[in-house]
Amino acid sequence: MTLSDLPSSTGRPARRWRDRPGIIGWLYAAPTAAVVVLLFVLPVALAVWMSLNKWPLIGGPHTLNFPDNYAHIPSDELFLQGIGFTVTYTVLIVFLLVIVAMVLALIVEQPRRGVGILRTAYFVPAVVGLTSSALLFYGLYSASIGPINPLLQALGIIKEPVDWLGTPTNALISTLILMTWRFAGFYMLILLTGLQAIPRDIYEAARIDGGGPFQIFRYVTLPLLRPSLALCFVMIVTGGLLAFEQFYVLTSGGPDNSTVTMVMAMFRQAFSLFDLGRASAIAVVMLIALVAVNALQLSVLRRQDP
DSSP: OOGGGSBOTTSSBOOOGGGOHHHHHHHHHHHHHHHHIIIIIHHHHHHHHHHTEEOBSSSSOOEEOTTHHHHHGGGOHHHHHHHHHHHHHHHHHHHHHHHHHHHHHHHTTSOOTTHHHHHHHHHGGGGSOHHHHHHHHHHHHOTTTOSHHHHHHHTTSOSSOOOTTTSHHHHHHHHHHHHHHHHHHHHHHHHHHHHHTSOHHHHHHHHHTTOOHHHHIIIIIHHHTHHHHHHHHHHHHHHHHTOOHHHHHHTTTOSTTTTOOHHHHHHHHHHTSOBHHHHHHHHHHHHHHHHHHHHHHHHHHTOOOO
16 A cells, blocks of 8 residues: 555545646646747747837837837838738649649649659658758759749740849749648648548549539538648638748749738848837837638638538
8 A cells, every 4th residue: 555545634546646647648748738828829929029119220229109000000101001912922832732732732632653752752752951951943943043934945935034023913922832852742731631531432422423524623622621621721721821931932032022022021121121129019010910811711711511
C-alpha cells in the first residue's frame, strides 16, 4: 500500500496530481501555450499599443496620440491602392491555385506506374523558399540573361522580347505564374489526401446509378472534398492578403506602384517613412479584416446542404 492509497480525512483515497487528467492536459499544453503567447499574443499586444501612439522608428520618445494613426488610414493613398491590388491578386491566385491543384490531384490520385514520380515532381517546388523562388523567376524573366524570351522566340511564339516585369499587367501575370509553380504542388497534396479519404464504395454506387464522370465529380467528389477545399481556400486567401515577398523581390511594387500590396504599404510606412505607429495601425486593421474574412469563409464552406 502506498501513501496515495490511504484514506484522506474525508474517508476517500487521496489522489496524486498525476492522476488528475486535467492537470496532465495542462502540462502537455503548457509548452505550446508558452510559444503562442511569446510569438503571437505578446507581439499582437505590442502592435496594438504601438498603434495607439506616435512611435517614430528612429529617435524621439513615443507619445499617445489615439486615434490619429487610425484616422490617417483612409487618407493613405498607397494603402488604399494596395487594398484594390491585393484583393484582385487574391481572387486570381485563389482561382488559379485551386483549379491547378485539383487537376494535379486528379491526375495522380489513381495508383499506376510512374505516379510516384509525378507526385514528387509536382511537390518539389513547394520545398523551395518563396524568396529563393522569386529570385529564380526574376532571373528567368530578365531581359538580358533570362532564357524565356530567347526560347519563345526560337519556338516562334513571340517576335520581340517581352518585358515580363515592365508593365502592370505583365508584372501581375508573371507573379501569378511564379506563385502557381511554387504552391500548386502543396495544395495538390492536401486535395489528394482528401480524395483518397473518400470511400471507393460511394463511387461504385454512383456508377451503378448511371452517373457519368462529370456528375460523379460534381455530386460526389466536390461535396465530400469540402473540408480539404475549405482548408485550401483559407490558406490561399490568407497568403494572398498577406502577399509581400513575391512582389518585393520581383517588382518592388512597380511599375509606378501598380503592384504594391497592403503589406508592402505597411512596410514602407514603417521603414521608409519611419512611422511605426501608423504602420502598426495598418497591421491591426489588416488582422481584424483577415480574421473576419477567414471566419466568413469557414462559415460558408462548412455549411451543409439542406
